[in-house]
Amino acid sequence: MANDASILCPTCQKRGAWLTQACGPFCSQRCKWVDLGKWLSEERVISEPLRPDHFEGYGELPPGEYLDDPGQDPYSRGGG
Ligand SMILES: [Zn+2]
Numbered sequence: 001m002a003n004d005a006s007i008l009c010p011t012c013q014k015r016g017a018w019l020t021q022a023c024g025p026f027c028s029q030r031c032k033w034v035d036l037g038k039w040l041s042e043e044r045v046i047s048e049p050l051r052p053d054h055f056e057g058y059g060e061l062p063p064g065e066y067l068d069d070p071g072q073d074p075y076s077r078g079g080g
Contacts, residue, residue, distance in 0.1 A: 011035050 005017040011031035018024040026032040 005019055006015050007018055007025055008015055009018055009025070009027035009031050011026055011034045014027050016027055018027050021027075023029045023032045026035065
């Protein structure tokens with residue numbers, strides 16, 4: 001039995017002591033991103049429908065044109 005820390009890279013199946021690396025258990029940063037890409041593209045991603053409480057706080061914003069015009073500050077409008 002080998003006494004080293006060799007494992008297989010989950011992405012490319014290359015054998016090496018990947019756990020001792022910063023990007024372990026992957027052999028390289030690239031393989032790490034490849035695996036992440038799988039998560040994003042497959043149905044392993046947990047999605048949640050938007051609910052009204054996700055927008056909590058937005059309702060306190062004053063209505064106005066300023067949303068389309070970054071030059072205007074709604075809080076410095078009017079007297080003061
Ligand atoms: Zn790899």
